[in-house]
Amino acid sequence: MHFTITTRPHHTAEPVVITVTGELDLTAEPELTAxxxxxxxxxxxxxxxxxxxxxxxxxxxxxxxxxxxxxLHTAHRQAAGHGSALLLVTGQPALLRPIALLGMTFDLAPTLGHALTRLQPPPRPARTSER
Structure with a gap:
């Protein structure tokens, strides 16, 4: 088993990103929880x-x-509980299939770029000046 978890620095209102590589098996649970x-x-x-x-x-x-x-599903529920969101980035059938079989609901994005785009606030409408 090999995996690494890195967290991107976070500034106000920017998403926090956890990047996981390798295999998340039973031995990874304590570090993933932390x-x-x-x-x-x-x-x-x-x-x-x-x-x-x-x-x-x-x-x-x-x-x-x-x-x-x-x-991850518990983290998803906890994020929603404090008004935030957890987006899961994956297109891997090896992950998507168990998620579906277990009946778990996640906000999914196929790439990190898609996830970051989805989280951007909508553009503000242009103000028109009234005279």
């Missing part, structure tokens, strides 16, 4: 603004156990 808890804490609303979103980038993950999927 990493998602740390990342969730970083998404909490501050005096400066609303809560940031959390992105779990699993595009380089080759296996994810049911236990690790449950950790």
């Amino acid at each position: 990493s998602t808890a740390t990342a969730l804490a970083a998404t909490r609303a501050s005096a400066d603004g609303p809560p940031a979103a959390l992105i779990a980038d699993l595009t380089a993950t080759t296996f994810c156990s049911a236990g690790c999927l449950e950790i």
Whole structure:
């Protein structure tokens, strides 16, 4: 088993990104739990603004156990509970199939770029001047 978790630096309102590579099996559960808890804490609303979103980038993950999927699903529910969101980035059938079989619901994006685009606020309408 080999995996790494890196968290992108976060600034107010920018999403926190966890990048996971390799296999998430039973032995990865403690570190995944700790990493998602740390990342969730970083998404909490501050005096400066609303809560940031959390992105779990699993595009380089080759296996994810049911236990690790449950950790991610719990993080998804916790993020929603404090007004944030967790987006799961994957297009891997090896991950999508177990998610479907387990009846889990995630916000999914096929690439990190798609996830970041989805999280951008909609453009403000142009103001028209009235004379």
